[in-house]
Amino acid sequence: MTEASPLSIVIVGGGTAGWMTAAAFGHFLGPGFTVRLIESEQIGTIGVGEATIPQIRMFNDALGIDENQFIRETQATFKLGIEFVGWLRPGSHYMHAFGDVGRPIGLCGFQHYWSRARRLGFGGPTHDYCLNDIAGKQNRMHRGAPLTARNVPEMPHAFHFDAGFYAAFLRRFAEARGVVRTEGRIDEVLRDGEQGNVTGVRLQSGEVVTGDLFIDCSGMRALLMSALGVGYEDWTHWLPCDRALAVPSGRVEDFTPYTRSTAHDAGWQWRIPLQHRTGNGRVYCSSFVSDDDAAASLLAHLDAPALDDPRPIRFTTGRRREAWSHNVIAVGLSSGFLEPLESTSIHLIQSAISRILKFMPGRVQAQADRDEYNRQFTFEMERIRDFIVLHYHLNARDEPFWRACREMALPDSLTHRIELFRANGHIFRDADELFSEVAWFQVMAGQGIVPAGSHALAEAIPETDLKDYMAALNQLYSREAGRYPSHADYIARHCAARPLDAVPA
Helix, strand or coil: CCCCCCEEEEEECCHHHHHHHHHHHHHHCCCCEEEEEEECCCCCCCCCCCECCCHHHHHHHHCCCCHHHHHHHCCCEEECEEEEECCCCCCCEEEEECCCCCCCECCECHHHHHHHHHHHCCCCCHHHHCHHHHHHHCCECCCCCCCCCCCCCCCCCEEECCHHHHHHHHHHHHHCCCCEEEECCEEEEEECCCCCCEEEEEECCCCEEECCEEEECCHHHCHHHHHCCCCEEECCCCCCCCEEEEEEECCCCCCCCCEEEEEECCEEEEEEECCCCEEEEEEECCCCCCHHHHHHHHHHCCCCCECCCCEEEECCCEEECCCEECCEEECHHHHEECCHHHCCHHHHHHHHHHHHHHHCCCCCCCHHHHHHHHHHHHHHHHHHHHHHHHHHHCCCCCCHHHHHHHHCCCCHHHHHHHHHHHHHCCCCCCCCCCCCHHHHHHHHHHCCCCCCCCCHHHHHCCHHHHHHHHHHHHHHHHHHHCCCCEHHHHHHHHCCCCCHHHCCC
């Protein structure tokens, strides 16, 4: 009996998506697989995914990556949440922080006690009852066990990092584990005339790279998915922004451990502080503001001088109708685009990689597997879409763009969630969707909803006891956060990156 040849996997495209995929395959797949990545240095990457959510730590940990080394090599900073400025109305602000807000009592979620306290006039904003929020707004950072009391939770954290440096870091990791990189542009996608599977790609050099399974990481070009004729579901009627401008600016000394998203007349601006610079960008709807005006406004709202000209990005929010078609699976922007409002871009790459590893198709692929993979992909994208739409819809701003967002028809799934919370504060997580009850609570509260009623258990607590409970939580978390060092000092002590001019080429 002859031994079967290894299953050959070809990743088309580099960047964050390609090298995250390659690193995971190189780490987890054994000698029965070969992994080859094709990319061209002539083709740029989007590179706006510099802010993450805590799940990125699971990915790095699974690969055995040391966190401090990762932070140093990617010029990273810590992230405790996202601050939303002006999203409800000009001058308003709140944070979608990682981790818990308050504490549930028995069967009753904290949002029920909070909403009753707000109606009674002594409940503060969600900020008052969230350790990540309090520490973040004081520019403080700490990892590990609490410093003041056992009943204080640890702070979940994510990162801001340079996506280009992360891709380079993972490239070194992947190549050390047998992944082979090929430099070249693809001229032609070759297909089997009988089943329609992709059999290979022809490079400009004339070389043909063949494979059994292809991963499309070619970004918005979606080179392989387009060759297969996979359609795209347009969500512009719910998420009308269709353009972005990205520009780096100088490093700020006291960098914040959170992302900032600031609403403007026809969209919003992001601010992502790194050790060596600050990432900035403007997401906007071209029907309501010109490219020149958006660029001028972006540059006028930087914390430090711009280091380059704003780079334009055009996009259509939505998803591929299938993420797995024939023997091709799309990962990253080739599978769809959701604007980076909640820092989900890199998570969606990570989620797709995890899903592929669970299914890991061989040479013979079952349609039932494809259907289930695509069902899970669709569910994830739609639930994240709803969460992003929520921010736009619940606003009290008076500009034409924001009025249109407030008046648009919502997906039924989102309407149901808002009605449940508005009535009696109920939030129910749907299966394994990404965002938790606490995330939905913070955004709906931050965007102005105070439920009309609360769970009966929350209503039954004596008012004085509820008032004491709310005050005690705030005091506990404020005392804990007050013991933490500043974010900048914490990085300097544990994981400061070398200046770029000191890094060998």
